Amino acid sequence: MKEKQISNAVIRRLPRYRRFLKELHRKGVEKISSKDLSKLIGYTASQIRQDLNNFGGFGQQGYGYSVANLHDEISGILGLDKDYKMVIVGYGRLGQAIASYISNNEPKFHIVGIFDVKQIIEDVEFKDAQIMTCGSLADFARKEKVDIAVITVPTEKAQLVADTAVRAGVKGIWNLTAVDLDLPDNVVVENVHMSDSLHALAYYMQKQEQ
Amino acid sequence: MKEKQISNAVIRRLPRYRRFLKELHRKGVEKISSKDLSKLIGYTASQIRQDLNNFGGFGQQGYGYSVANLHDEISGILGLDKDYKMVIVGYGRLGQAIASYISNNEPKFHIVGIFDVKQIIEDVEFKDAQIMTCGSLADFARKEKVDIAVITVPTEKAQLVADTAVRAGVKGIWNLTAVDLDLPDNVVVENVHMSDSLHALAYYMQKQEQ
Numbered sequence: 473m474k475e476k477q478i479s480n481a482v483i484r485r486l487p488r489y490r491r492f493l494k495e496l497h498r499k500g501v502e503k504i505s506s507k508d509l510s511k512l513i514g515y516t517a518s519q520i521r522q523d524l525n526n527f528g529g530f531g532q533q534g535y536g537y538s539v540a541n542l543h544d545e546i547s548g549i550l551g552l553d554k555d556y557k558m559v560i561v562g563y564g565r566l567g568q569a570i571a572s573y574i575s576n577n578e579p580k581f582h583i584v585g586i587f588d589v590k591q592i593i594e595d596v597e598f599k600d601a602q603i604m605t606c607g608s609l610a611d612f613a614r615k616e617k618v619d620i621a622v623i624t625v626p627t628e629k630a631q632l633v634a635d636t637a638v639r640a641g642v643k644g645i646w647n648l649t650a651v652d653l654d655l656p657d658n659v660v661v662e663n664v665h666m667s668d669s670l671h672a673l674a675y676y677m678q679k680q681e682q
Numbered sequence: 683m684k685e686k687q688i689s690n691a692v693i694r695r696l697p698r699y700r701r702f703l704k705e706l707h708r709k710g711v712e713k714i715s716s717k718d719l720s721k722l723i724g725y726t727a728s729q730i731r732q733d734l735n736n737f738g739g740f741g742q743q744g745y746g747y748s749v750a751n752l753h754d755e756i757s758g759i760l761g762l763d764k765d766y767k768m769v770i771v772g773y774g775r776l777g778q779a780i781a782s783y784i785s786n787n788e789p790k791f792h793i794v795g796i797f798d799v800k801q802i803i804e805d806v807e808f809k810d811a812q813i814m815t816c817g818s819l820a821d822f823a824r825k826e827k828v829d830i831a832v833i834t835v836p837t838e839k840a841q842l843v844a845d846t847a848v849r850a851g852v853k854g855i856w857n858l859t860a861v862d863l864d865l866p867d868n869v870v871v872e873n874v875h876m877s878d879s880l881h882a883l884a885y886y887m888q889k890q891e892q
Contacts, residue, residue: 483882483885483886484878484882486881486885487875487877487878487879487881487882488875488878490881491860491862491875491877491878492862513862514862549885550881550882550884550885550888551884551885551887551888552881552884554884554888556884556887564779565775565776565778565779565782566775566776566779566783568775569774569775569776569779570876572775573776573876574880577860577877578877578880580884581880619887620883620887643887643890643891644883644884644886644887646879646880646883650701650787652701652702652724658890660883660886660887660890662879662880662882662883662886663879664874664876664879665697665698665701666780666783666874667697667701667787667788668694668697668698668701669697669856669872669873669874670784670788670791670856670872671696671697671700671760671762672693672694672697672760672872673830673854673856673870673872674760674761674762674764674766674790674854675693675696675759675760675761676693676854676870676872677761677766677829677830677853677854677870678760678761678764680853680868680870681853
C-alpha cells in the first residue's frame, strides 16, 4: 500500500489537521482552500497540499477541500474509524484527568477497566468502567481483549505494568510516565513525556531572549 | 552563534538525551560511548555523534562521553541552568497532576502562583504557592515577573487566559488544552496535545496489523 511509505513527520501532522477540520466542521464551514487552511494551521499551503497528496489528495482544483470529507478521510487513515478497548493503569490525579479527557473527547476509545493499588481505588469511581487492583490486570486484559493500556503509574512500576499488559495481549501502550519502556517490536508505544515538552519550551524561550 | 542554526528535530531530541544521561548518572555510570548510548536511547551511534557535534561535541575519541558533563552541557543548551517562575492556570485534576509533577521533578521551574475559579480554589492547597482566582492573574504575573504560564483551563477559556498572561509580561506558554493559541511572535508556546499523541498511537497500531 502506498500509505506505508509516508514519513513519520507527515503522520505526526495528521492529528493536527484533523483537529482543525473538526473545529471548522463544528463552526459550520463546509469547504476550505489550502491557502485558508494554511493561515489557520500555520503550515504553508504548499506543505498542506504535499501532505494531503500522500493520501491521494482530497481537494479539487478551484474548490478546495470538503471539510467533512477531509476530516473523515484523515480519521480513517489514523485508524479512528475503529473502536479501541482501553484500560487505565494508575488512577492518581493524572490518571483521573486522562480518563475524564478521553471519556469526554475520544468516542472511539472505550475505557473498560481502571487499575490502581487498593488504597486508591477504594475512594474513586468512574462511569461504566470497573475499577480493580493491579493484580487483576493480566486476567482482565486477556478476557476483555483490551487493545490499549494507558500507563500513569509511578515510574519504577511502569515497565512491570507494560510487560504484564503485553503478555496479556495488549498491542498498544500509551505511556504517560517519565521512563522509556523496553517492549517487543510488535507492540506500539506512544510516549507523552511532559518534561521533554517543558524543556523545549525553556530552550525556545532562551533563544527568543538572545 | 552556531547554535542558532540547529534544527528543531535536533532540539526535540535533546531532552531525551538529557533524560537518559540523568538516569545513567543516578546509577553511577561515569562515561559512555556513543555506541552504548545508542543501544540505550534507540538512535544510531552516528546520529548521536552528529547531534552532539552540533554543539561542538563533548566526546573524546576512544573514551566516550562523560555522563555528568554531557548532561550539564545539554542542560545549559536547553536553558535549564536558569530558574523560571511559573504560574498554573486551571487547577482541576490535570492542573494538580502537573503541579505535583513539576514540584517533584523540575527543580528549575518554580510554581509561584496557582489560579482557578472560586469554587475550586476554596478546596485545595499547594505548598508554597499562593492559590488565587483568575481575576488576579494579570496583576500577580506582572508584579512577580512570571516567566511561564501553564494553561490547563477548559478549552473555551484558553485563549483569554493566554492573552491575559501575555499582556502581563509572560514570555512562555505551556499549553495543555486541546486548542491552538494565537499569540504574538515574541511569545513561545509549547503545546501538549494529548489527543494528537493518542491518534498517532492508533495509526501505528493499525499499520502494525496490516
